[in-house]
Amino acid sequence: MAKTARRLTVQARHIYNPEIEVCPHCKSSLQARSYFQWRKTVQQLDGPVYVASRAKECVNPQCAQRGQPYTSAAAQMITVPECTYGLDVIAQIGWWRDREHLSREQIHAQLLARGVQICERQVDHLYARYQVLLGCAERLETHQLQDIVAERGGLIISLDGLEPEGAAEQLWVVREVQTGRTLVVGWLPRVNHKTLAALLQPVVDLGLPLLATVSDKQGAVRKALRLVWPEIPHQWCQSHYLGHATRPVYDHDSTHKTVLRKAIRGAIRESMGEVLTAATAAAFSPSVSDRTGGHDGS
Ligand SMILES: [Zn+2]
Numbered sequence: 582m583a584k585t586a587r588r589l590t591v592q593a594r595h596i597y598n599p600e601i602e603v604c605p606h607c608k609s610s611l612q613a614r615s616y617f618q619w620r621k622t623v624q625q626l627d628g629p630v631y632v633a634s635r636a637k638e639c640v641n642p643q644c645a646q647r648g649q650p651y652t653s654a655a656a657q658m659i660t661v662p663e664c665t666y667g668l669d670v671i672a673q674i675g676w677w678r679d680r681e682h683l684s685r686e687q688i689h690a691q692l693l694a695r696g697v698q699i700c701e702r703q704v705d706h707l708y709a710r711y712q713v714l715l716g717c718a719e720r721l722e723t724h725q726l727q728d729i730v731a732e733r734g735g736l737i738i739s740l741d742g743l744e745p746e747g748a749a750e751q752l753w754v755v756r757e758v759q760t761g762r763t764l765v766v767g768w769l770p771r772v773n774h775k776t777l778a779a780l781l782q783p784v785v786d787l788g789l790p791l792l793a794t795v796s797d798k799q800g801a802v803r804k805a806l807r808l809v810w811p812e813i814p815h816q817w818c819q820s821h822y823l824g825h826a827t828r829p830v831y832d833h834d835s836t837h838k839t840v841l842r843k844a845i846r847g848a849i850r851e852s853m854g855e856v857l858t859a860a861t862a863a864a865f866s867p868s869v870s871d872r873t874g875g876h877d878g879s
Contacts, residue, residue: 589622592630595630597652599653600653607639607644616635617635623666623667626746632659634656651759655818666703670697672745675708678708685704685705717763726764736759736791740777741754752767752769765780781806794815
């Protein structure tokens, strides 16, 4: 029987801008490019979202790094290149398969139950992506990072975590933001500044120059970054917060609209009732009160 592809209903649209707003080299304000670096619809565990990442660049003619793109670290946490499933889905599959020992069929059923449109073969592909991601931790490609330093003058490091459903641990990811390259990935049973600093240690040990670090405002993250790189400028992931905040705001807005609509209709009915009662009383006309039924249903 032929399968009918179902259309994805996008729940939210997020446009990510780079967290870094001034050029780390010449301190000029970065300018947004007129096109997106990438954009796609991504299926996350709580629904499909449209995500676009816009790069900014230094336009100072005197700057040696003029024209080099800076992108959002938060956008890099949404998914991995050439993949239309969220990193949350990938981490969830990894947890279910490795830690809870669920079979491919069971994982597939779990994802379908959450509304993720996926076939069993894709579950295998995503599990392979998960293994590649974890494999990054074992091989930190020093030469390639030295090349980035030579080209860009230093590394920009981001640190962010994911907490899969039902997982007793969090999956933390350390990235080089300019290239989107994953540097270190690890499951942390306990998240505090010490465990996060230990996760960052292989990157610290490289001894390569850093331009900046990027993270959200979580206290332990801030403390860990200050501990290992006290001198390096830090930038918050504000878009990270905005991205996650969109849906609750939208939900609140929808609820608010419904409440408001009911309240207005109630008030209209009341005042209409008063007007009509007065009119009825004045005119002794039964036909006027008949019309109130029509307004009631609207
Ligand atoms: Zn510059």
